[in-house]
Amino acid sequence: MNSRGFTFIEMLLASAIFALIGLASVAVLDSVTRSDTASQQAMQRLQRLQQAMMLLDRDLWQITPRHIRVNGEAPLKVMLAGSQNWLESDDDGFSFSHAGWTNPGMVLPRSEVQLVGYRLKENKLERMFYLYPDAVTGTEPQVQVLLDDVESLKVHYLDPEGVWKESWDQGTLPKAVKIQLTQQSSGVLERVFAMPEGLTQ
Numbered sequence: 001m002n003s004r005g006f007t008f009i010e011m012l013l014a015s016a017i018f019a020l021i022g023l024a025s026v027a028v029l030d031s032v033t034r035s036d037t038a039s040q041q042a043m044q045r046l047q048r049l050q051q052a053m054m055l056l057d058r059d060l061w062q063i064t065p066r067h068i069r070v071n072g073e074a075p076l077k078v079m080l081a082g083s084q085n086w087l088e089s090d091d092d093g094f095s096f097s098h099a100g101w102t103n104p105g106m107v108l109p110r111s112e113v114q115l116v117g118y119r120l121k122e123n124k125l126e127r128m129f130y131l132y133p134d135a136v137t138g139t140e141p142q143v144q145v146l147l148d149d150v151e152s153l154k155v156h157y158l159d160p161e162g163v164w165k166e167s168w169d170q171g172t173l174p175k176a177v178k179i180q181l182t183q184q185s186s187g188v189l190e191r192v193f194a195m196p197e198g199l200t201q
Contacts (some may be wrong), residue, residue: 014049031054047184052146053191054124058115059127060193062098065173066133068115080117080155081168086141089119092155094177097133117141120153125181147183149169154180 080086080095082190087093095117113133119126125147130139133150156164157174168174184187 046058048147049186049189055127056118056148056191057193059098060097060177061196063173063195064097064099064113066097066113068095068134078173079168079173081155087117087119089153091119091120091153093117093119093153094155095128096173118151118153123150124148125150125153143153147181151179151184152180152182156180 008032037088054152067078068080081092095115096115096117099113114129114131115133116127116129119128124145127146128141129144129145130141132139156166156178157168158164158176158178159170159174162175162179176192176194178192179192183189
């Protein structure tokens with residue numbers, strides 16, 4: 001019967017092999033954990049982007065050709081474009097009125113028409129809205145942050161001749177609005193929103 005045990009060298013070699021296996025397992029586990037975290041963050045960014053686009057789509061689909069009144073001034077255009085209006089955007093921005101703001105039975109002290117605007121402020125895409133159809137003097141809009149790490153916001157407007165314009169000063173609505181966002185994480189994103197038929201004449 002062979003009763004020979006392990007030598008010191010064999011024990012050292014076995015310990016080294018187990019240590020290498022353990023290190024490799026830790027490296028694999030760390031890689032999987034990092035990949036899972038990155039995937040979850042990417043999914044969250046995608047979900048926020050989808051929610052922002054859905055909100056934009058809903059607002060623009062319910063747009064109404066109602067002239068906007070800001071701080072008690074005379075009624076302005078049906079769509080305010082650019083950064084030099086009540087939005088105070090760091091880049092492009094636009095505002096308009098939309099219907100369909102649910103108020104069953106007119107229970108709440110407001111109408112179903114809402115003044116909304118989209119702007120870029122401190123690298124955040126923000127949706128601003130008032131509780132009333134007109135921006136009343138002394139009241140502040142509600143601000144909803146839709147996206148972070150936005151580097152630029154560009155808005156273009158399609159005129160009746162099919163030409164994209166960087167500004168809009170017409171008395172009617174454009175045929176479509178093109179939104180171009182630049183994000184650090186996702187790059188350049190572009191979406192075209194067509195106006196409802198019958199409102200752009």
